Amino acid sequence: MVLLPDMRLTRSLALALTVCAGTAEGQGSNGVNAPAQQSKLYVVLVSFDGFRAEYLQRIDLPNFERVARRGARALGLVPVFPSKTFPNHYSIVTGMYAEHHGIVGNSFWDPQRNAEFSLSDTNALRDASWYRGEPIWTTAEKQGVVSASYFWPASEALIGGVKPSITKAYDPRVPNDARVDSVLVWLALPDANRPHLITMYFSDVDHAGHTAGPLSPQVDTAAWNADAALGRLVDGIGRLAPQVRDRLYLVLVADHGMSETSPRWYVALDTLIDLHGVRVADAGANANLHVDGGIARARILRDSVNRRMHHGRAYVRGELPPRLHYNSDPRIGDVVVVMDDHFTIGRADRAPRENGGTHGWDPAVAAMQALFVASGPGIPPGKILPAFENVEIYPYIAEVLGLVPALGIDGHRGRLAALIRTAQ
Numbered sequence: 001m002v003l004l005p006d007m008r009l010t011r012s013l014a015l016a017l018t019v020c021a022g023t024a025e026g027q028g029s030n031g032v033n034a035p036a037q038q039s040k041l042y043v044v045l046v047s048f049d050g051f052r053a054e055y056l057q058r059i060d061l062p063n064f065e066r067v068a069r070r071g072a073r074a075l076g077l078v079p080v081f082p083s084k085t086f087p088n089h090y091s092i093v094t095g096m097y098a099e100h101h102g103i104v105g106n107s108f109w110d111p112q113r114n115a116e117f118s119l120s121d122t123n124a125l126r127d128a129s130w131y132r133g134e135p136i137w138t139t140a141e142k143q144g145v146v147s148a149s150y151f152w153p154a155s156e157a158l159i160g161g162v163k164p165s166i167t168k169a170y171d172p173r174v175p176n177d178a179r180v181d182s183v184l185v186w187l188a189l190p191d192a193n194r195p196h197l198i199t200m201y202f203s204d205v206d207h208a209g210h211t212a213g214p215l216s217p218q219v220d221t222a223a224w225n226a227d228a229a230l231g232r233l234v235d236g237i238g239r240l241a242p243q244v245r246d247r248l249y250l251v252l253v254a255d256h257g258m259s260e261t262s263p264r265w266y267v268a269l270d271t272l273i274d275l276h277g278v279r280v281a282d283a284g285a286n287a288n289l290h291v292d293g294g295i296a297r298a299r300i301l302r303d304s305v306n307r308r309m310h311h312g313r314a315y316v317r318g319e320l321p322p323r324l325h326y327n328s329d330p331r332i333g334d335v336v337v338v339m340d341d342h343f344t345i346g347r348a349d350r351a352p353r354e355n356g357g358t359h360g361w362d363p364a365v366a367a368m369q370a371l372f373v374a375s376g377p378g379i380p381p382g383k384i385l386p387a388f389e390n391v392e393i394y395p396y397i398a399e400v401l402g403l404v405p406a407l408g409i410d411g412h413r414g415r416l417a418a419l420i421r422t423a424q
Helices: 009-019 062-070 087-096 135-140 176-189 204-212 217-238 296-310 390-400 415-422
Strands: 042-048 073-075 107-110 115-118 147-150 164-169 197-202 246-254 259-263 267-269 277-280 286-291 314-317 337-340 344-346 357-358 372-375 383-385
Touching: 009 107, 042 087, 042 176, 042 217, 042 390, 062 217, 062 357, 062 372, 087 135, 107 277, 107 286, 135 147, 135 197, 164 204, 176 197, 176 357, 197 296, 204 217, 204 357, 217 246, 246 390, 259 390, 277 415, 286 296, 286 314, 286 344, 337 344, 390 415
Parallel strands: 042 197, 042 246, 073 383, 147 164, 147 197, 267 344
Antiparallel strands: 073 372, 107 115, 246 372, 259 357, 277 286, 286 337, 314 337
């Protein structure tokens, strides 16, 4: 196995760590690849939260450039609406739009359950009943392929009765190097236990973008830190045994981009409409409103917002542009306000006090487009792809791993592979 600078583990100890991590109560692979699956390829899917596509051109990032030279990069990865963290991480791994997989925001209200989901609520995050669709790790585990996850959103829930065989409970204090080193240990496990699918997550760039804005020196520094972590991962993969190293796909993505915000671009919702009998389930670049009084009052509120606001538009659910794929789920609310780029909306008492950055806008906004870089067997070097929707990643990974994809996905089998083949 690879001997890492600060983590020298024997195979037996590494295997013990795998077993201790826990499997999905007998419904998945139970941490052992089925014999017919041990010859499969490997996929490491890495998310750099909030890494907008433009950063690749603006910031000197030698390790991202190294992966791109070896394979393909896209001009942009188009998020689903709303372009927020949880909906998009879940879309990437399910191949579904938010209105279909049910994670319609970082926070939302479910009127049928009479309950709230929030990314800050650990119990909700681990409750599989909130999630629809089938994550790629569930697809893999059910077909006898070991998977592992280091902090990917939703990986702590038993979705479809299955979690990744190795799952890490989210802890932002874990250093990036430790995350990388653990993944390299997993890739050096014996054939029977080595995960063929690994997902991992880094948040540095998103945090800097929120705090200081996407054009700030802080974002440059965070991107350099992400680049260093990627370099450690790529170097470690290069030291693996050839049967792993030469058969591994490295797929780098982000959930969304980032755009500048300012207190002067904030709209106080309660100066536009009476919020009595209105639940504001989520706010920011978009707002989701659940309204007492049915469709009649929802239409009144929609019209009131649209008469008084000049930098966005309100819709009754069912009226949003079809390209947003954000109409069918009651969790979306009765009225949805979609703001123009840079403008945000919420209650007056929650107005921001400083400039910064955020996301959530229409995916057609260029600043919302995200990172996509991939290398692996059969991907010609130096390819540049047109922008494409992130729901195409699930069927692509299923294809690479020889898995039968779940039914009902919004992505298309073969589409991303065709883009890579035909790209310049």
